[in-house]
Amino acid sequence: MPELPEVEVVRGGIEPAVVGATVAGVEIFDERSLKRHDRTRGSFVDLLEGQRMLGAVRRGKFLWIPLSSGNALVTHLGMSGQVLLRSPGEAAERQLRIRIHLDQPSFGEVWLNFVDQRIFGSMAVDSMAPTIDGAVAGYSGVTSGSDDPALWAYLLPSQVAHIARDPLDPAFSDTAFEAALGRKNTGIKRVLLDQSLISGIGNIYADEALFAARLHYDQPARSLTPVDVATLLAAVRRILNKALAEGGTSFDSQYVNVNGESGYFSHSLTAYGQHGKPCQRCGTIMVRAQFMNRGSHFCPECQQLRL
Secondary structure, eight states: OOOOHHHHHHHHHHHHHHHHHHEEEEEEHHHHGGGTTGGGGGOOOHHHTTTBBOOOETTEEEEEBBTTSSSSEEEEEETTTEEEOOOOOOOOTTTTEEEEEEETTTTTTEEEEESSSSSSOEEEEOOOEEETTOOOSSSSOOOOOSOOOOGGGEEEEGGGGGOOTTTEEEEEEHHHHHHHHTTOOOOOOHHHTTTTTTSOOOHHHHHHHHHHTTOTTBBBBGGGOOOHHHHHHHHHHHHHHHHHHHTTSSSSSOOOOTTSOOOOOGGGGGSTTTTSSBBBOOOBBBBEEEEETTTEOOOOOTTOOOO
């Protein structure tokens, strides 16, 4: 599943094309990709056509485009969703689900294609409300205290309201996160995957961060010391930023950027998918354990479970 770096690469890729563009038309090829759209508010097409796009924002794994109506076009990539920029007339991708025709004042017409092989992703037009803490809702280049009058930057789609801030967000509170860990007796990896506590981290980057912090995936969260928490958050941020710099993690054609190109962070992995190989720190053979219908990759020597 695309995690924070992959979604941020997409956000940054579509931003120049969508900001200031007007939605000239919408084609729906598969209604299943609208499963999170609330039809009682109106049809997806009617709520989108004619609207001007104001920005491109991300919180965790969610991406949204504020609209001139006060609503937002919310996109979740699911397991295999892709948002691709295409020139008019280009051949359609095999799994094309939604096509949005944009009239971009700077360079004319452009197509925004939503492609999804497994149809776990979605698009929806959603209402927005001010953030509870008064800070910007997500990453968009607009920061708290900015003179930018774009009030949309402080609005959050209702579908994203339950999603916590991510560790790269300036408004993320290390102190609040440490306090939340103190109330959790579940393993630390479960906490890292809980998007209501900390967002943007999935299986890949959780394994990488825990390896870097020398923590066992099943170490009870409330047993972590303040030093453990600080070390873990530093590792998470370092790894997410490195993945961003390398364009995300791609193992196959399911994750690509808006131009259809793959990321390169898979070449930098130290834990995820490394089972059967020597640990890069101590030489012990890395292992994979069953975890929540997926796997956890770790070094049994460097990441021992502390009792």
